[in-house]
Amino acid sequence: MAVCVTNECVACGSCVAACPFGAIEMANETAQITEACTACGACIETCPVAAIVRDDEGQSAVVVDKDAYQGVWVYMETYEGKIRGVGHELLGQGRVLAEALGQELAAVIIGDGVEALAGEAFASSASKVYLVEGPEYQHYNTDAYTAAFTDLIKRYQPTVILMGATNDGRDLGPRVACRVGTGLTADCTNLGIDEQTGLVAWTRPAFGGNIMATILCPEHRPQMGTVRPKVFKRPEQDFSRTGEIVRVASPVSPADIRTRFVELIKVCTAACNLEEADIIVSGGRGMCGPENFCLIEDLAGVLGGAVGASRAAVDAGWKPAIHQVGQTGKTVGPKIYFACGISGAIQHLAGMSSSDIIIAINKDADAPIFKMADYGIVGDVMEVLPLLTQEFKKIKSA
Numbered sequence: 001m002a003v004c005v006t007n008e009c010v011a012c013g014s015c016v017a018a019c020p021f022g023a024i025e026m027a028n029e030t031a032q033i034t035e036a037c038t039a040c041g042a043c044i045e046t047c048p049v050a051a052i053v054r055d056d057e058g059q060s061a062v063v064v065d066k067d068a069y070q071g072v073w074v075y076m077e078t079y080e081g082k083i084r085g086v087g088h089e090l091l092g093q094g095r096v097l098a099e100a101l102g103q104e105l106a107a108v109i110i111g112d113g114v115e116a117l118a119g120e121a122f123a124s125s126a127s128k129v130y131l132v133e134g135p136e137y138q139h140y141n142t143d144a145y146t147a148a149f150t151d152l153i154k155r156y157q158p159t160v161i162l163m164g165a166t167n168d169g170r171d172l173g174p175r176v177a178c179r180v181g182t183g184l185t186a187d188c189t190n191l192g193i194d195e196q197t198g199l200v201a202w203t204r205p206a207f208g209g210n211i212m213a214t215i216l217c218p219e220h221r222p223q224m225g226t227v228r229p230k231v232f233k234r235p236e237q238d239f240s241r242t243g244e245i246v247r248v249a250s251p252v253s254p255a256d257i258r259t260r261f262v263e264l265i266k267v268c269t270a271a272c273n274l275e276e277a278d279i280i281v282s283g284g285r286g287m288c289g290p291e292n293f294c295l296i297e298d299l300a301g302v303l304g305g306a307v308g309a310s311r312a313a314v315d316a317g318w319k320p321a322i323h324q325v326g327q328t329g330k331t332v333g334p335k336i337y338f339a340c341g342i343s344g345a346i347q348h349l350a351g352m353s354s355s356d357i358i359i360a361i362n363k364d365a366d367a368p369i370f371k372m373a374d375y376g377i378v379g380d381v382m383e384v385l386p387l388l389t390q391e392f393k394k395i396k397s398a
Helices: 014-018 042-046 085-101 115-123 142-156 167-180 290-303 311-315 346-352 381-397
Strands: 003-005 024-027 030-033 052-054 072-075 105-111 128-133 160-164 184-188 190-193 200-206 211-215 223-227 244-248 279-283 306-309 336-340 357-362 375-378
Touching: 003 030, 014 024, 014 042, 042 052, 072 085, 085 105, 085 115, 085 160, 085 190, 085 223, 105 115, 105 142, 115 128, 128 142, 142 167, 142 244, 160 167, 167 184, 167 223, 184 200, 200 223, 279 290, 290 306, 290 336, 290 381, 306 311, 336 381, 357 381
Parallel strands: 072 105, 072 160, 105 128, 128 244, 160 223, 184 223, 279 306, 279 336, 336 357, 357 375
Antiparallel strands: 003 052, 024 030, 190 200, 200 211
């Protein structure tokens, strides 16, 4: 959708003054729309001769038969032959949505030789698994996975699709949504059902994490969104459960893929795999500098945990953004979370509040983090961390 100027323009200049983005210039006795235009419509309302219009005016809107779309789908992302944890987490919440909507819950698995993973999806409460297999899916590829997922949607028409907000999910979700002509709410931190409309209510941070926005998709199907890992708890699996496997032939040939897999280079070690970690040791502004993060890393190494950081530490350049925990970073839910030198800003708490046990270390006894913590140590983090590391080493060697 864009804004354009018709031949009725009289070069009065009203639109130039009205544009809040300075996106209109006068040239050759007519108004010219530049690339700075955001299609806000301010100029349309201002023009005295109605010479500025949207280029889609007069086109009929596509009417979607919403009743034809049935079922709640969860994309089960795989890596090295295993389902990522976020897939199971979304099946748990997908079951809640499916029951509220009176719909069937299904999992989508795409890969090479991954049929055995269907049992795990059933155990996490899926009633059906749509399975697409082929050698072209051995490694994630944008072209192949987009084509396969789009084909599934056009064939079976689900009403809701949930994906993990992982690197691959953030790549796949928007492309699929564009192909099928629907919207997508990215990086959701909560899901529910809107009582008035019966639509999925997608909640996500907006304006830099300062507010939470709830988004609905009333006119298009399927309703799609990506959800951050660890937002929802992984359900207890019941491996006695069974379901239907729908095998779908791959619509992709190797010639359709524009890229070639050369090599997988792992740049993220266990120390920065926050989404899957059972123990996370995070440092904040109280670490006073990047050189002191070795204390965080030492404790994480002894406990076999991952290293996290607050936004303040990341913004200061002390740790890469891949370690950031919080509303604008990663949402985590480990069994144990150490908050070291972290005051407890609301944005950080939103990213780790679902942790089973929170241990806070801060020299400020009034720091907000202590209100969230299960255990607290009031003291200098530079002195406390070496002592903790030393004691855990003794316990492990005993």
